Amino acid sequence: MAISAREAHGGLVSLLKPVPAATRLRANDLLAFVGLHEKRDEKGGRLSFGQQKLLEFAMALMNEPRLLLLDEPTAGINPTLINGLIDRLRRANAELGVTLLVIEHNMRVIMNLAHRITCLAHGQVLAEGTPDDIRDDARVLDAYLGVA
Numbered sequence: 001m002a003i004s005a006r007e008a009h010g011g012l013v014s015l016l017k018p019v020p021a022a023t024r025l026r027a028n029d030l031l032a033f034v035g036l037h038e039k040r041d042e043k044g045g046r047l048s049f050g051q052q053k054l055l056e057f058a059m060a061l062m063n064e065p066r067l068l069l070l071d072e073p074t075a076g077i078n079p080t081l082i083n084g085l086i087d088r089l090r091r092a093n094a095e096l097g098v099t100l101l102v103i104e105h106n107m108r109v110i111m112n113l114a115h116r117i118t119c120l121a122h123g124q125v126l127a128e129g130t131p132d133d134i135r136d137d138a139r140v141l142d143a144y145l146g147v148a
Helices: 012-016 021-033 049-062 079-096 107-113 131-135 138-145
Strands: 067-071 099-103 117-121 124-129
Touching (some): 021 049, 021 079, 049 079, 079 099, 079 107, 099 107, 107 131, 117 131, 117 138, 124 138
Parallel strands (some): 067 099
Antiparallel strands (some): 117 124
């Protein structure tokens, strides 16, 4: 399964050319990285929703980004799969050098993933700091939990 379209400098004709070996190798490596290598011959639409999210993550990594913006990456995923996704996000940061900018409402996820957190309320920065700083911030507790 090729998970990235090549640059279409040659128009539609370039899409009909064989996928270069290096691109295939990278795709297979990234499928293994996200835990989908055994599904490499499946069509994306036949994957579970959580597996589709992992495939999207692999596709994003295909271009070797330095920064990835992830909008609620765990939304709709089976809770039993969330820890595996968090682990892969951490590995992308540690092993591939990808900086992650994550928008997430699941506080357990963000507390386990982030080194630094910025909390917003009504479009304004409410608090910034480490997960421990945020966990203990009265403004955050009041805004998000209604408890100060």
